[in-house]
Amino acid sequence: MSIPRLLTDLMQLLFDMAVPGAMCTIVLAGLALRQESGVNFEVGGRFQRWMLWSVILLTLPQFLSWFAAQGISLPPMNAGVSAPWLQALESSLKSFISDVLIARLVPVLAAFFVMKAVLDATQGSSPLGSAVAAIFLLSIAGSIQLMQSFNSGGEFATADMLVSLWNYLAGTILPEAAGLAVVAAIINYSRKKPFAPLVFAALGFLSVTALWKLVQAMVR
Numbered sequence: 001m002s003i004p005r006l007l008t009d010l011m012q013l014l015f016d017m018a019v020p021g022a023m024c025t026i027v028l029a030g031l032a033l034r035q036e037s038g039v040n041f042e043v044g045g046r047f048q049r050w051m052l053w054s055v056i057l058l059t060l061p062q063f064l065s066w067f068a069a070q071g072i073s074l075p076p077m078n079a080g081v082s083a084p085w086l087q088a089l090e091s092s093l094k095s096f097i098s099d100v101l102i103a104r105l106v107p108v109l110a111a112f113f114v115m116k117a118v119l120d121a122t123q124g125s126s127p128l129g130s131a132v133a134a135i136f137l138l139s140i141a142g143s144i145q146l147m148q149s150f151n152s153g154g155e156f157a158t159a160d161m162l163v164s165l166w167n168y169l170a171g172t173i174l175p176e177a178a179g180l181a182v183v184a185a186i187i188n189y190s191r192k193k194p195f196a197p198l199v200f201a202a203l204g205f206l207s208v209t210a211l212w213k214l215v216q217a218m219v220r
Helices: 005-016 018-035 046-058 060-069 084-122 128-138 140-149 157-190 196-206 208-219
Strands: none
Touching: 005 018, 005 084, 018 046, 018 084, 018 128, 018 140, 046 060, 046 140, 046 157, 060 157, 084 128, 084 140, 128 140, 140 157, 157 196, 157 208, 196 208
């Protein structure tokens, strides 16, 4: 028995909305990052969950192809939506997410986080958490393009993208964070404030990959 055309169109609509949906989940990940202190995150917290959903949505065709390889029948994902009103709905949703949410609302959210960083500093708290969340939100479009470049196109593209994100974090972001920690340590030393934790943080950032390989070697 064939699937009714209406259901096929609805499923195709959901497939077509995967990338815009990933943009929405990354926005939610940025909000969760600030709620989890901005410079840290909870293990299994909302930031990790929203980022995982972003990866799944960006690799949805490859993710479903694994099930197809196991013999599970799936509807075609490149057939296109035939119903005119569903085509109009898809176009409207994509336009809202790209032209309203990402282009206009997200910068406003980032601006509020910058203001929150200023307020945190005036109260004697660290403004870094709000500043990091603002930078994360402003880089959503670039983050999506970067994550799409990590899509291997195979059945295990979801896992491959997670591995590539880890390598990017360990090889690009953490060394830059280590440099900032060294600068902060120098500033604290000149102001006669505790600087040793920042030095150890810089060393830790630079040795994350080595520590991971050490843990793997100990398990084997």
